[in-house]
Amino acid sequence: MNQRINSPSRASQAPAERPRTAGAVTARTSGGDRLRSWLGHHKEMWHESWVRFFASPMSSGMTALVIAIALALPAALQLGLTNFQRAVAGWDGQPQISVFLHKRAKEDAVSAWTDKLRADPLVAEVTYISPEQALQEFQQASGLGDALAGMESNPLPAVLLVRPSGAESAVLEALAERLRESALTDSVVLDMAWVQRLAQLTELGRRMSLGLAFLLALGVLLVVVNSIRLHIESRREEILVVKLVGGTDAFVRRPFLYTGLVYGLVGGLIAWLLVSFGVWLLAGPVSGLSNLYGSSFRLDGPGVTYLLGLAGGAALLGLTGAWLAVARHISAIQPR
Structure with missing residues (x-):
């Protein structure tokens, strides 16, 4: 009897348990966390692009060399035109x-x-x-x-x-x-007839260099587009898995954009080296010829400004070509 009476009293003295809520628990991320994650992924893709470039040095080097040759031709023509204008500047440029x-x-x-x-x-x-x-x-x-x-x-x-x-x-x-x-x-x-002829020759050379640069820049874009397309096809299964777990198109295309950027940057650096080597080969004969004419003219090589222009322009071309490739092929790869 006492046991039955005391049991409710002991139950009433026990602490009440909290009700459990059913469902998943959500967490919010701050804008700073998202920015750090975004920057961290960019840094990781930049490093990974260089690793992939040197992981297959033969194919990557051939692609970069094709880009370099395509860029070195108009760059050399433009540098030659600049040296020609500097050479004739010693003459009286005015009528x-x-x-x-x-x-x-x-x-x-x-x-x-x-x-x-x-x-x-x-x-x-x-x-x-x-x-x-x-x-x-x-x-x-x-x-x-x-x-x-x-x-x-x-x-x-x-x-x-x-x-x-x-x-x-x-x-x-x-x-x-x-x-x-x-x-x-x-x-x-x-x-003033010779001045007009000189001006027309200079303008002709300038337009030829611009036309050649446009055509070869188009060729660089096609080379990068084709290379990035092959990269995308070789990683199709990986792309499908990433999209299955919720990866966005922007997340998927980021490594390919950095790959195109690296191709262009390396190609621009090699193009600068090719032009510098050509100037070094021609500097001696040009100097000897100018001495025979009593001139102190010397060839100007591609300096730091030329290096930055070639590397930056080539990197931009590589990035543009990669963007064209991923814009067409990444969206077509969808999990079923």
Whole structure:
């Protein structure tokens, strides 16, 4: 009897148990955690891309070498054009107007007119060559010094060499016509044909280099697209498993994008080395040829700016080609 009475009292004194909630427990991640995870995955894919590149050095090296050769051709043409422009910069790049003065022109009037021309905004420089200086230069250039020394009088007139400040044809013609109207002028010769030819040759070379660069950049894109497509096909089963467990397309394509970036970067570095080696081979003969012409011209090689441009441009091409490949093939791989 006492046992039956005391049992409820002991039960009432026992602590009540908490009710258990049914279902899964969810946890929230902060924005900082997601950012660290995102950056960590990028760092991991960057490292993995280099590991995969060196894991198959033959195929990876051949792909990078094809990219390098395709980039080295327009880069070498552009560098050659830059050196050519630097070489001809030693010549007078502006057209020159030769003003032959009357033999009866007085020296004071010529001096005053020369000062007036130098103050003209259309004129960059005026050089006065006296008849004596003209005769001396002609003797040295022609090799007829003994024959000319026997002449009783100097047949050469004084000359003003006028270098215009601009190169527009209409302005030059107007300036030459104004010089012809002077009473001190016997004749005026405007020599700009060679400048126009040089400008057209330079423009032709520039457009050829741009066209070649465009075509070979397209070739680089195709090479990277094909290489990344092969990588995707070789990892199809892995991609299917990742998508089955919830991996997004962005997560799946990230390693392939870094692979294309590495291909382009290595190809750009090799292209810079190829261009540098070509400049090294040609530097000696070019230096010897310039010495024969009395010039101090030396070939400029691809410096740090060229290296950064080639490596950065090639990496961008590799990334673009990889993006084109994964945009087409990753979305087509779906688990069934």
